[in-house]
Amino acid sequence: MITPAFAVVGHPNKGKSSLVATLAQDDSVRISTLPGTTVEARTFPMKVDGEVLYTLIDTPGFQRAHKTLSWMKKHETDIHKRADVVRQFVETFKDTDQFFDECQLLSPILAGAGILYVVDGSKPYGSEFEAEMEILRWTGQPCMALINMIGEADYSEQWQKALSQFFQIVRVFNAVNAKFEKHIELLRAFGQLNEQWRQPLEKAVNFIHKDREDRAEQSARLIAETISESINLTMTKKLSEDDNEEKYKPELKHDYFQELIAKEQRCRKTIEKIYHYHNIDRTEANFKLLDDHLFSEQTWSIFGLSQQELIMTGLAGGAAMGAVVDVAVGGTSLLLGAGIGALIGGVSALISYDKLASFDILGMPLGGHALQIGPMKNRNFPYVLLGRALFHHQLIENRTHAMRDGLNIEDDEGRTGASRISPELRKNFETCFSKFRKNDADADEIETLTKLIVECMRG
Ligand SMILES: Nc1nc2c(ncn2[C@@H]2O[C@H](COP(=O)(O)OP(=O)(O)OP(=O)(O)O)[C@@H](O)[C@H]2O)c(=O)[nH]1
Numbered sequence: 001m002i003t004p005a006f007a008v009v010g011h012p013n014k015g016k017s018s019l020v021a022t023l024a025q026d027d028s029v030r031i032s033t034l035p036g037t038t039v040e041a042r043t044f045p046m047k048v049d050g051e052v053l054y055t056l057i058d059t060p061g062f063q064r065a066h067k068t069l070s071w072m073k074k075h076e077t078d079i080h081k082r083a084d085v086v087r088q089f090v091e092t093f094k095d096t097d098q099f100f101d102e103c104q105l106l107s108p109i110l111a112g113a114g115i116l117y118v119v120d121g122s123k124p125y126g127s128e129f130e131a132e133m134e135i136l137r138w139t140g141q142p143c144m145a146l147i148n149m150i151g152e153a154d155y156s157e158q159w160q161k162a163l164s165q166f167f168q169i170v171r172v173f174n175a176v177n178a179k180f181e182k183h184i185e186l187l188r189a190f191g192q193l194n195e196q197w198r199q200p201l202e203k204a205v206n207f208i209h210k211d212r213e214d215r216a217e218q219s220a221r222l223i224a225e226t227i228s229e230s231i232n233l234t235m236t237k238k239l240s241e242d243d244n245e246e247k248y249k250p251e252l253k254h255d256y257f258q259e260l261i262a263k264e265q266r267c268r269k270t271i272e273k274i275y276h277y278h279n280i281d282r283t284e285a286n287f288k289l290l291d292d293h294l295f296s297e298q299t300w301s302i303f304g305l306s307q308q309e310l311i312m313t314g315l316a317g318g319a320a321m322g323a324v325v326d327v328a329v330g331g332t333s334l335l336l337g338a339g340i341g342a343l344i345g346g347v348s349a350l351i352s353y354d355k356l357a358s359f360d361i362l363g364m365p366l367g368g369h370a371l372q373i374g375p376m377k378n379r380n381f382p383y384v385l386l387g388r389a390l391f392h393h394q395l396i397e398n399r400t401h402a403m404r405d406g407l408n409i410e411d412d413e414g415r416t417g418a419s420r421i422s423p424e425l426r427k428n429f430e431t432c433f434s435k436f437r438k439n440d441a442d443a444d445e446i447e448t449l450t451k452l453i454v455e456c457m458r459g
Pocket residue numbers: 011012013014015016017018019030031032033034035036037038039059060061148149150151173174175176177
């Protein structure tokens with residue numbers, strides 16, 4: 001099967017490289033606000049599992065389209081020989097310092113690449129583009145025009161009318177903010193350009209769909225492992241006989257919290273790698289672990305569950321919790337309406353909802369003692385990690401490789417983290433988390449949690 005190749009061409013600074021980055025899922029493509037960023041043609045393969053599905057060729061913009069076309073017109077003999085004239089043009093100038101950009105962008109087309117002509121639909125159409133389109137038409141290669149909306153204004157209608165006179169297919173496609181479905185739609189349209197490309201592009205679409213599911217699952221497994229490890233994290237400091245453990249508590253607690261934060265960071269970085277992002281700047285607030293203030297801390301309340309949700313999840317989670325609540329309310333279990341609000345304080349006092357990790361003193365076999373912190377007792381903690389991880393994953397999954405702005409994960413703007421998980425599903429999460437807390441999280445349990453996380457990602 002042949003590998004379709006597409007040369008992305010157009011005027012300088014119209015989003016050609018952005019389109020290449022998005023379609024090749026490659027954040028190493030150079031993009032900038034300055035015209036003339038791309039100075040030579042470069043090929044970017046779109047690979048899944050090492051297999052090249054299609055290639056995109058980023059090119060510099062046309063610099064002297066009118067002069068190029070004049071040269072070609074002068075050398076034209078017959079309409080059916082126009083592609084030969086384009087070839088002759090490139091042969092004549094490719095090793096000179098004239099028409100460098102034109103030679104760079106025409107060479108891959110002459111070598112068989114399809115044409116993706118990119119224009120900015122937020123700027124009006126102008127006759128200066130006609131020479132570019134005419135040159136491309138002379139090559140006789142399959143061609144599509146993409147109207148990229150860089151700014152707010154919308155001139156797409158006039159562009160549509162002009163472009164459709166030169167190109168087989170015209171589409172509006174936002175190179176930077178395109179959603180996954182649009183990306184897939186575009187690949188299918190490429191397949192209509194040339195019968196030979198239809199099958200390889202259909203295969204590419206299937207691979208990309210499957211790859212998206214695989215990436216989500218890999219990320220979910222990583223999140224599951226991170227939550228399990230974080231819940232069970234303990235840290236120990238050996239002390240000698242006469243050391244006062246009080247002195248070492250603040251330092252140990254600091255190290256423990258730092259390690260929890262580091263685990264989350266490693267998880268985020270790895271997920272970004274899974275999605276082929278290598279240099280994302282993140283604006284983020286680390287979750288804050290301050291004694292006694294958990295529920296008033298913003299990051300906790302944003303990404304975790306509310307106290308009421310925690311209690312309801314606990315109630316749904318099993319008979320044991322029911323019994324605890326029965327004790328708290330004197331055996332009545334009338335948890336309806338306003339009653340629940342009044343109960344929250346009492347119930348949470350009985351259950352370690354807002355306790356963090358506590359310290360233990362361990363005796364050592366060879367004398368002395370050790371100070372240990374952890375595991376994490378706080379019931380909301382796994383939900384906070386989960387809510388934060390789901391939000392981060394959502395941003396990464398919906399990002400394109402043309403986006404160069406940082407990732408803002410300070411708060412999830414009203415989507416409210418773990419709270420948006422249905423109560424039904426939360427019950428299953430609680431079962432997993434309580435198994436982790438009892439330290440019987442085996443590979444099966446990680447798989448169960450992975451599946452639940454995938455369900456949330458897709459819900
Ligand atoms: N908002 C928005 N900005 C875009 C879009 N496409 C491109 N840009 C911006 O436009 C600028 C130029 O984008 P590039 O992809 O570098 O354009 P180019 O055509 O490759 O430019 P040259 O290589 O200089 O010819 C960058 O600042 C992009 O972020 C888009 O779809 N939406």
